[in-house]
Amino acid sequence: MAQSAWDVVIVGAGPAGLSAALVLGRACRRVLVCDRGTPRNRASKAINAFLTRDGISPGEFRRIAHLELHRYPNVARVAAEVTRAARLSDGGFAVRVANRTVTCRKLLIATGVLDRLPNIAGIDRFFGSSVFQCPYCDGWEVRGAPVAAYGKRQRGFEIARALTAWTDDIALCTNGPSGLSRSDKLGLRRNRIRLCEQPILRLRGSDGKLQAIEFTAGEALPRSALFFDTACTDQSQLAASLGCQFNRSGGIRCGQYEATSVPGVFVAGNIIKDVQLSIVAAAEGARAAFGINRSLTREDFSRKASGVRHIEHPTLQIPSGQKRVVANSPSHPR
Numbered sequence: 001m002a003q004s005a006w007d008v009v010i011v012g013a014g015p016a017g018l019s020a021a022l023v024l025g026r027a028c029r030r031v032l033v034c035d036r037g038t039p040r041n042r043a044s045k046a047i048n049a050f051l052t053r054d055g056i057s058p059g060e061f062r063r064i065a066h067l068e069l070h071r072y073p074n075v076a077r078v079a080a081e082v083t084r085a086a087r088l089s090d091g092g093f094a095v096r097v098a099n100r101t102v103t104c105r106k107l108l109i110a111t112g113v114l115d116r117l118p119n120i121a122g123i124d125r126f127f128g129s130s131v132f133q134c135p136y137c138d139g140w141e142v143r144g145a146p147v148a149a150y151g152k153r154q155r156g157f158e159i160a161r162a163l164t165a166w167t168d169d170i171a172l173c174t175n176g177p178s179g180l181s182r183s184d185k186l187g188l189r190r191n192r193i194r195l196c197e198q199p200i201l202r203l204r205g206s207d208g209k210l211q212a213i214e215f216t217a218g219e220a221l222p223r224s225a226l227f228f229d230t231a232c233t234d235q236s237q238l239a240a241s242l243g244c245q246f247n248r249s250g251g252i253r254c255g256q257y258e259a260t261s262v263p264g265v266f267v268a269g270n271i272i273k274d275v276q277l278s279i280v281a282a283a284e285g286a287r288a289a290f291g292i293n294r295s296l297t298r299e300d301f302s303r304k305a306s307g308v309r310h311i312e313h314p315t316l317q318i319p320s321g322q323k324r325v326v327a328n329s330p331s332h333p334r
């Protein structure tokens, strides 16, 4: 194998990529972390439900993570987009970043997703303050309060049902016909969830605080928060361009240690489309780092032992007992 400049290139420095960088740094690997600065939670004020960091601001989280990585001179960071990655004949990768091409032995794609905000006038003014996509992240702060669920068909039903853990004052707003079955509608009624199918005119409130949802027919529904479930978009197409297989939910098919179907390529974080909490993304990053380091160690050991070069890659078949449950809904499993 030709000498690669880096053992590992990590694309994406959210909780997933940063956590992987820490584990790989501590495993004495030469790691390059590339990030273009578009984290999913950039509208958010706090990262909740992250043990020891509950409520920390995303900026402070990154500051601490960068400080910790700074202890490891073998980990470098570049603030730039990776525009291309290609597999080389020796099993390594050529990665195009900041107008240069670097090479590495393993590639970790931790590029995350972006939310598609519902098509409602003025919604971006409230996103991250009183309009959210995940009740596990932001439900506690509005527990018991009047909230709206927003989503079409099954997505709307699922987010409304999920919210019953936090409040019993829920209105499911579908901004037009809900497309729900009679039995779903009955289920909502029996759980005292109001179904509002009227078209929405706009959201009303100030300083990011939602006060009411205004419908085109003139009615205004007082609400303190809105939780939506819409499809989210992968932040990068790198996995697809490398030929990684996808599962039925639109997530990347991965097996043991977050290994993809392409030898040498691993994934971590929201791009997998499993549970989409930051602490889970960080755990997936750590697991991928373990898999990557294990492969590198085994490759080097066997080359020295037998002179044979081969590419070690974890199996796509997850051993029984460790089965990964992948979400039905691409935005958040409930």
Ligand SMILES: Cc1cc2nc3c(=O)[nH]c(=O)nc-3n(C[C@H](O)[C@H](O)[C@H](O)COP(=O)(O)OP(=O)(O)OC[C@H]3O[C@@H](n4cnc5c(N)ncnc54)[C@H](O)[C@@H]3O)c2cc1C
Pocket: 011, 012, 013, 014, 015, 016, 017, 034, 035, 036, 037, 038, 039, 040, 041, 042, 043, 044, 046, 047, 048, 049, 050, 080, 081, 082, 083, 110, 111, 112, 113, 115, 127, 128, 132, 133, 134, 136, 137, 138, 235, 236, 268, 269, 270, 271, 276, 277, 278, 279, 281
């Ligand atoms: C409003 C809001 C509030 C949230 N609140 C919480 C919360 O309270 N608690 C919680 O646990 N989770 C919360 N989340 C979810 C949280 O944001 C995600 O779980 C977490 O960011 C996922 O981490 P990640 O590393 O997979 O992806 P990200 O954090 O999205 O990081 C991906 C990184 O990859 C970079 N990138 C993408 N493509 C490229 C490329 N081609 N080249 C270089 N870099 C690239 C991006 O710039 C980005 O920095 C919230 C999300 C939102 C939207």
